[in-house]
Amino acid sequence: MVVGVLALQGSFNEHIAALKRLGVKGVQIRKPEQLQDVSSLIIPGGESTTMAKLAEYHNLFPALREFVKMGKPVWGTCAGLIFLANKATGQKTGGQELIGGLDCTVHRNFFGSQIQSFETELPIPEIAAKEGGPPSCRAVFIRAPAIIEVGLDVEVLADVPVSSVETVNSSPIPNEEESIKSVRKVIVAVKQGNMLATAFHPELTADTRWHSYFLKMVPEIEDGTSDIISTSSMDQSFTNRSMIDLPIFQ
Numbered sequence: 551m552v553v554g555v556l557a558l559q560g561s562f563n564e565h566i567a568a569l570k571r572l573g574v575k576g577v578q579i580r581k582p583e584q585l586q587d588v589s590s591l592i593i594p595g596g597e598s599t600t601m602a603k604l605a606e607y608h609n610l611f612p613a614l615r616e617f618v619k620m621g622k623p624v625w626g627t628c629a630g631l632i633f634l635a636n637k638a639t640g641q642k643t644g645g646q647e648l649i650g651g652l653d654c655t656v657h658r659n660f661f662g663s664q665i666q667s668f669e670t671e672l673p674i675p676e677i678a679a680k681e682g683g684p685p686s687c688r689a690v691f692i693r694a695p696a697i698i699e700v701g702l703d704v705e706v707l708a709d710v711p712v713s714s715v716e717t718v719n720s721s722p723i724p725n726e727e728e729s730i731k732s733v734r735k736v737i738v739a740v741k742q743g744n745m746l747a748t749a750f751h752p753e754l755t756a757d758t759r760w761h762s763y764f765l766k767m768v769p770e771i772e773d774g775t776s777d778i779i780s781t782s783s784m785d786q787s788f789t790n791r792s793m794i795d796l797p798i799f800q
């Protein structure tokens with residue numbers, strides 16, 4: 551089995567390396583016709599405006615939309631998530647072209663700018679149930695988006711708490727304002743049919759469970775015809791939470 555990785559910009563090499571650790575070949579996709587040779591596709595993180603411009607230049611949008619419509623498994627990480635969303639907010643003036651298909655609204659830079667990038671221990675009950683390993687994964691958020699609305703068919707796989715401070719005027723004393731700190735959850739990983747999307751970067755850690763989970767969405771794998779190495783037989787080095795060099799996306 552061969553997995554396509556959109557290789558216009560961003561962390562495509564890191565995805566190919568993660569696939570290799572699972573014994574699966576990832577091939578770079580830069581032209582529409584190359585999509586015919588793969589049964590699934592990963593759209594990496596990077597910078598979604600730049601990626602959209604390059605995809606437009608290479609006339610990739612019609613073929614990418616067709617690929618999604620045909621029901622072939624597609625996984626978008628970070629900028630890739632933005633690409634797959636039906637709607638994005640926080641875009642540059644004039645917006646940017648999206649592939650669409652994923653019934654959600656994404657906020658492009660929900661967590662702020664590059665310096666607000668962070669890592670966190672993210673609970674992943676569904677992935678851990680299917681793939682084994684610890685109940686959480688180390689999640690790397692780089693100028694990350696978040697999913698602020700989802701449709702009914704979208705399954706939420708992970709969310710993170712975010713706190714906000716609101717000033718309200720509930721006091722009986724005039725002009726006496728009260729600050730209320732509220733904590734809500736924001737969605738950072740979803741699945742809808744053939745589409746998987748994560749706001750963070752599993753390809754930048756040694757934990758291959760997200761890749762393994764995605765590969766199981768590819769029918770060849772379910773048929774048992776693939777020679778993919780199972781996670782359980784692998785070196786469980788992800789428990790060390792070792793990080794691969796963090797790229798700075800421009």
Ligand SMILES: NC(=O)CC[C@H](N)C(=O)O
Binds near residue numbers: 627630
């Ligand atoms: N790490 C990332 O992929 C960042 C995505 C970025 N927020 C964008 O708009 O493209």
